[in-house]
Amino acid sequence: MTALPAALDAELSALLGAEGWRTDEAARAAHGGDDSRRHALPDGVALPRDRAQVAAIVRACRPHHVPVVARGAGTGTAAGAVPFAGGVVVSFARMDRILAISPGDRCAVVEPGVPNAALQQALQPHGLFWAPDPSSAEHCTVGGNLACNAGGPRAVKYGATRDNVLGLVAVTGTGELIRCGGPWTQDATGYDLTHLIVGSEGTLALIVEATLRLLPRPVAQAGLRVFYRDAAAAAAAVARLMAQPQVPAMLEFMDRSAIALLRRNGSDVPEAGAMLLVEADGDHDILPLALQALAEAAQGEGLLDLDVAMDGAARDRLWAARRALSPALRGIAPGKINEDVVVPVSRIPDLVAAAEALSAQHALPIVVFGHAGNGNLHVNIMYHPEDAAESARAQAALEGLFAQVIALGGTLSGEHGIGVAKRDWMARAFDAPTLAAMRAVKAALDPDGILNPGKVLPPL
Amino acid sequence: MTALPAALDAELSALLGAEGWRTDEAARAAHGGDDSRRHALPDGVALPRDRAQVAAIVRACRPHHVPVVARGAGTGTAAGAVPFAGGVVVSFARMDRILAISPGDRCAVVEPGVPNAALQQALQPHGLFWAPDPSSAEHCTVGGNLACNAGGPRAVKYGATRDNVLGLVAVTGTGELIRCGGPWTQDATGYDLTHLIVGSEGTLALIVEATLRLLPRPVAQAGLRVFYRDAAAAAAAVARLMAQPQVPAMLEFMDRSAIALLRRNGSDVPEAGAMLLVEADGDHDILPLALQALAEAAQGEGLLDLDVAMDGAARDRLWAARRALSPALRGIAPGKINEDVVVPVSRIPDLVAAAEALSAQHALPIVVFGHAGNGNLHVNIMYHPEDAAESARAQAALEGLFAQVIALGGTLSGEHGIGVAKRDWMARAFDAPTLAAMRAVKAALDPDGILNPGKVLPPL
Known part of the structure; x- marks a missing residue:
């Protein structure tokens, strides 16, 4: 058996x-x-x-x-x-309890199997939320979010998973329970094992309990949909948006291919070289001012059109384009390599140009969209997996993409993790001494290498 | 020699x-x-x-x-x-260069010897700042801030040092240079050595370069000075202030002893059981609304008095009381044990009560003030070092304080670090397997134990 x-x-x-x-x-x-x-x-x-x-x-x-x-x-x-x-x-399907919600301390203590959506629902009556909002939030668990350092559109204002964890209880590779951090937001006591274990994809320890940092749920949201001549103009707007004190609650980018795809699928969007979806949140008094500040920052060289959505229904229509994108991708080709690469915000235009060049070079559609405020873009290389030549070109385009990302001073993954998919690129993203330090830390917490072997770090 | x-x-x-x-x-x-x-x-x-x-x-x-x-x-x-x-x-006095300021990527790259104040000054023309603002900011260096995970009043809104570092270059105990993180704000690529090294007080690696997360400098500030009947009423207000979406830019607490001390020194403050200094920041449109939201949250059971300071001069007067406190302490007694303990925000009244009980028990003045929004309070035990009996009582009070903090679910240090001063308490703050994990991580990065030996971790 x-x-x-x-x-x-x-x-x-x-x-x-x-x-x-x-x-x-x-x-x-x-x-x-x-x-x-x-x-x-x-x-x-x-x-x-x-x-x-x-x-x-x-x-x-x-x-x-x-x-x-x-x-x-x-x-x-x-x-x-x-x-x-x-x-x-x-x-962790049977370790799915919310152990405590402490509104006064703005934290919750949970087991790892709690679904992200279930936690958000339990927090709603307290007027609180947990920041990570990956697109899988309906299904994914807090434990999975912790393992991968999951992000989502809200990360631009509220941080990713690592920024929203205060403490952990975890089982190391020796089978011992360790406890680090706790229900407080400032800590200079010993080594920060909490943030080390977050994002380690189950290779350093198994998280059995987490104390999560909660935030007050904003009363209202409003959004902007802004079209630009090209990616460079949109990226300049991203820099302006991030340089003023009203941090957008979301700041999503779509490239020319994504917009063309939406138009072919009948979405109500004009022809443009790039699009930004910008969201403000806050209470009813502050929201219009915040939105005004964002609208001013969004304006500049290369702007083609700007729509404002002040209420829920208009905002839903505005975000419909973003939600329509992933299903629309399936219409291009059944195969999708979706990499969540990261570059400095100032290099977004270079990354988009590199994706366009790779698309032409390898004769494959490449669609770029994602979390512009964090420089975390999803590059989707579309291909037919049953076509061996096309599959080989898709792999070559992927190699080209990672090489460009590293050349632009970026890194492999912003929110999906390394797993095995990006593992063999780790030696390009990090030099040998840094990888050796990571291996030493792995050996410190998992001396026999039994925790999720073969993940994150490339074989020696 | x-x-x-x-x-x-x-x-x-x-x-x-x-x-x-x-x-x-x-x-x-x-x-x-x-x-x-x-x-x-x-x-x-x-x-x-x-x-x-x-x-x-x-x-x-x-x-x-x-x-x-x-x-x-x-x-x-x-x-x-x-x-x-x-x-x-x-x-690091001769490694004090600011290597790059990148407003578009909202980050700066610095050597560790740059004074915090010099960095802030260099950022001013770009409309940016770096969040950590310890009281030593005029003198302390970024490297020291990184080593201790320094905080300051602004941490309640903008985070402490660890929250504001994107990447490091560091020399481990084997003399190798490692590079982790970089000029981006979302990262799921390998182990988070960056946040591990921050706060490790030079025991894991020597930081030789840091990429710092910068924030847009708010245009204006305004403040509230609020007096309460007792610490419990003030702590309830802290919870209310932290539960609404307008996060205060500072949220400082002073206990009854601190207020009494200020009054004895001629400060313009009424008799009260506790005081909060609350600050809002933002642009000129939003600031009054933010301050209004904070003023509403500050009100409640036990409020005695509330002053508003809308402009720079009024705000300076309001903060003068906070600044007068440290010099005033010297007037009580020449010896001061100042511990930056942390408790969950909901336990602030218990901590203040414990300090009052310890003061009575050991017949020593104890003054409590600090960063209430983070539960990070500075407990000042005042004594005459030349008086052996008083010195012994001060040590006993300190032991009692740490025991209470741990019993309240708190931890030893929020922003000063452990050094040797709190080292022997680490075995009370962490269980044996967690300390063993920290020792294993230390051995991984510094196998011969030559980096700042005897600090942070207690001897075996």
């Missing part, structure tokens, strides 16, 4: 019971993939109920050198949760 | 020249203390000019197991820069 050592199988079965320890084909198959469309069968699936069980799972696996792969909802795009080396997948 | 091995002395002399390598008594004495009033003589003082020299210093010291102690301006209060184990102090 399972390739695991019989003693380990028996130990985990005794620890977790029939509901908590699954080695049947169906359970294993259901816990082997993620949104990268890659898949590998684990040898067993553990569904712990509490932190003590998580620690016991790691302590049981360690003497057998059996991999332990943490899993949220499987919405990751970098294959970080795919158990290529087999072993035990630890699903 | 120096207790260092002759070969090392010769190597560092050849590397750094007469200006860069000092072993004379005067130079050693001048680089042995900090604002903790503790002092120890290093065996030599290195004043490198660039990162290559810093790396060479560490590589030279390592085979001799000679300690390497990084030093900014020596304004730290936890003796983090005091070379108790001798060895080489590395002063």
Whole structure:
């Protein structure tokens, strides 16, 4: 039934019971993939109920050198949760409790399996929210957000996951529970293991509890949709928007290809070289002033058109174009390589130009959109996977993209993580001593290398 | 002249020249203390000019197991820069260049020796600022801010040092240069060594370059001075102030003792149980609305009086009370133990009550004030150092304070760091597995333990 050592199988079965320890084909198959469309069968699936069980799972696996792969909802795009080396997948589906919401301390304490959307819903009556809002928010879990340092459009004002975590309880590769940070927002006490573990994709520790920083939910939002002659004009506007004190609540970019795609699909957008969606939030008094400040900053050389949406319905129409984009991409080609690269904001025009050049060079549609205020753009290389030549060109375009991003002083991933998808590019993004330091930190917290092996760091 | 091995002395002399390598008594004495009033003589003082020299210093010291102690301006209060184990102090006084200011990317690249105030001055023409504003800002260096995760009143809105660093270049204990992060604000690429090294007080690596996150400088500020019946009423107001979307730009607390002290010194403040100083910032349109929102949140049960200061002069008068406090403390007693403890905001009244009880129990004045929005309060235990009995009572009060802070779910330091002053309390603030994880991380980046030995982590 399972390739695991019989003693380990028996130990985990005794620890977790029939509901908590699954080695049947169906359970294993259901816990082997993620949104990268890659898949590998684990040898067993553990569904712990509490932190003590998580620690016991790691302590049981360690003497057998059996991999332990943490899993949220499987919405990751970098294959970080795919158990290529087999072993035990630890699903946090049964550790999904909100343990505390403390409005006075503006924090919540949660187990990792809580879905992002469920947390937001529970916070609503308190007038609070948690900043991370990845596009998978309806399904993804807080644990997955923590593992990948998930972002989303709101990150430009409110930060990504790492910026919104105050403390963690986690199980290291030795099966010990560690506790770092806590319900406070300023801390100069010892090493910051909290932010180190966030974004480590389950390779340093398994998070079993998190204290999350909460923010007051703005009363109202309003938006702008602004069209520019070209990406350079839009990027200059991004710099102006980010240089004034009213930080936009969202600041999304779409390139010429994205706009053309929307127009072909019947969206109500004019022909333009680039588009920005800009959002303000605040209370009813301040909102019009904030929007005014953003509208002024959005204006400048190369502006073609600017629409204002002051209320909910108008705002929904304005954002409809952004939401229509991902489905529209499927109409171009069934295959999509979607990389969430990051460049300094000032280099956005260079990145867009590089994407256009790669599109021409490799004869493939490339669509660029994303979180302009953070320089975190999603570059979508579209191809037909069943066409071997096209697939090879898509890979070549991807290589070209990463090379350009690094040449522009950027980095590989802003919010999806490295997983295995970008792992082999790590040696281009970091020099050898820095990778060695990362490997040393990995060995410090996971001396036998059993936590999610083969992820994030390239093989030596 | 120096207790260092002759070969090392010769190597560092050849590397750094007469200006860069000092072993004379005067130079050693001048680089042995900090604002903790503790002092120890290093065996030599290195004043490198660039990162290559810093790396060479560490590589030279390592085979001799000679300690390497990084030093900014020596304004730290936890003796983090005091070379108790001798060895080489590395002063960054000659690495004080601002390498780049990039308004479009809202970041600056600096060497560690740049004074905080010099950086702020250089940013002013660009309409930008760097958030950390410790009270030593006129003298302290960015490198020191990074080492201690310095905060200040503005941290409540803009974050402390760790929240405002995007990337680092640093020299680890093996003498290798590592590069992490960069000029972008969203990053899911590998392990977050940047935030790990910030706040590690020179024990994991020597920072030789930092990319700092900059913010648009608000056009104007306005303030409120609010008096309450007691600390509980003020803390409830802090919770209300932090729960509405207009985050205060500063939110400072003073307890009954602090107010009484100001009154004795002739300050224009009424008798009250607690006081809050609340600041709003923004442009001229938004500022009055923001201040109005803060004033509404400040009102409630136990409010005695509320003053508004809309312009610069009125605001200066309002803050004069806060500035008068530290000098006034000297009038109570020459000795001051000033601990920057942190508790959850909801526990501020308990902390203030605990301080009052400790003051009565040990018959010593204890004055509490600080950054209420972050739960980061400065507890000042006043005593006469020449009086042995009083000194012993002050130590006992300090022990009692830390015990209370930990019992309240708080932690030892919000912005000063651990150094040696709070080191022996680390085993009370963290459990054994967490301390072991910190030790493992230390060993990963500094395998021979030569970087600032004896600091942060208690001896095994």
